[in-house]
Amino acid sequence: MEDVQYKMMLCDGVSCIHNQSKELQSAIESELDKSGIRDAVSIHLSGCLGMCNKGPILIVNPGYTIYGGVGSEDVPEIVQSHLVEGKPVARLVIEEDHLYNRFFRIFGDVDFFGKQMRITLRNCGVIDPENIDDYLSVRGYEALAKVLCDMTPEQVVAEVKKSGLRGRGGAGFPTGLKWGFTAAQKADEKYVICNADEGDPGAFMDRSAIEGDPHTVIEGIIIGGYAVGATKGIVYIRAEYPLAIKRLEKAIEDAREHGFLGKDILGTDFSFDVEIRLGAGAFVCGEETALIHSIEGARGMPRPRPPYPSVSGLFGKPTLINNVETWANIPVIILDGGEWLSSIGTETSKGTKVFALAGKVHNTGLVEVPMGTTLREIVYDIGGGIPNGKKFKAVQTGGPSGGCLPEEYLDTQIDYESLAKAGSIMGSGGMIVIDEESCMVSLARFFIEFTQDESCGKCTPCREGTKRMLEILTRIVEGKGKAGDIEKLERLGSMIKKSSLCGLGQSAPNPVLSTIKNFREEYEEHIEQKKCRAGQCVALLSYVVNDECVGCGACKRICPTGAIEGTRKEKHLILDEKCIRCGQCYDVCKFEAINKV
């Protein structure tokens, strides 16, 4: 951390660039030089700050002073009056009270957070999640009160439609439409469900959201219940998230005590309650019809749609089912307006998306970015690039249902359509960065092994097809691949995609198909030359001692299978047939005398 007195954030969002934020930056820099306080102030470019109509936006911290419509001619005054004398320039200050921008007020960590825009995670890492007072103090449950006071259920649905919000579970179905379908049904009882069955390997967005701010999700669910005419809400969450469950339980209890849940909420005649159902950790239960079966007490298996849950869902009643992140958007849409949310993002995808950034990047973590941010900005600006000087190879989005995008797709904008066009999917938000040391065939095999294991077994393409794909991939990484295997994988993959019953099967071949499309040469090397360029497939790897060996014997002592021979002070030898490729000799050698070939 630099030793600075002021941190300035300059909006670098698309519309602020039109409003000349770059010129502004150089104007500020030269003015700081002139005043001799360059070292005491740091300037950071941020992603869209959501105040585009008043841009360019400049925020000065500490103090969280927001300047709007700043021109180069205003810079000397700001620098002199605010930064030198400590008096903010009142005529340029704008008052903005969007829910989300609370976040910037207290976060000094602008390198990581600068390009982010936190709407659904606005309270995560800011308030005490176990204290409802903290949530109330940040306008908590005000959206609910507003809805109950001034809005009819139809108006709520219309507001959500206006926002352009789409399902954050991955498929991207327009949320407002879904609400409208459920609301239009006539039934004696309706349900709303929060899908918190987060199952993608490496994904932890929903867990963090619930652990960091459970009330936002609950408030969203209650509003959803009001909008569609339901009286009961259910949160389906996996049992392996004990802390999230504990905080959710506490939040529900506190909300009941305050009269936000239960009979006659806030003195109106609207009654609604929420209960928690625990999932046993089956991946397929994230699919909505399987999830509903699981809540009903049946085996978690999908069924064909239609009828969609909005017509016939839980216990045959109309059911509205949305993902955690979708629910967390609702209070913001109500308080800041659907129109505001729709001003953020791209033509077809509005608002923000949370990603669990993992793999080979400096800053792994939870990030929330406006739609339209590029993959490059996430990997390099927020993620800080690839550690240890390694080369970027691919970024995997969408977990076991998604695909791998190589370097040429790094400038792809994040929205549902662009990612699909590039050959991956938005998914629920897993994002794994892969460097040159990872083998794409092994990666594809890992995901197929996962989906094969999690396939419920109901339909043949998914049950048998993924098994066959796994067999082929296993033999390729073991060096037993045959000519024609790649074509067989492609054929099988497209067949499984077309003929599977549910989303699990329909998307299971994606990791394989996308790696074949983008990294076909790696598959060919494995099959034809029995070579793994990443050095990850142990069967295709041998360890050999080179002439640097001084005969210290360290490798011989550590080898668990006695595969190394040699007398002291003489070059040693690794016996290939005894070697199990554990790599311990490679790690222990101080003379770089062992090569992987």
Next chain:
Amino acid sequence: MVTPLEIIRKKRAEAVNRIVSKGYLSTIRVYVGMATCEIAAGSKEVMEVFRQAIANGLTDVYLSQKGCAGRCNLEPTVEVIEEGKIPVKYGRVTPEKAREIVERHLKKGEVITEWAI
């Protein structure tokens, strides 16, 4: 009739009062990340250090937990906020580092820049 919005405004005012009565307006506020990931990285022990320090007479400090802000590789995180100053976030805090933060930052006002994010 009292409208829901009026009820919520009253509740918010009460909530703010309760938070203030717990010492929110202290000179320094300390937040320790306490999500599953942070706890796994050792934040419970870190929290305990700050609790002990307050039990042993450290005053004018408001201590609270928070959820995960997303800095996975730097957890556990501890945030020290003083009104009118740029917030300081410490990463990879251990109980030993926490004790030093108490001694140097909380008691003497020295920002330990090499541990800050």
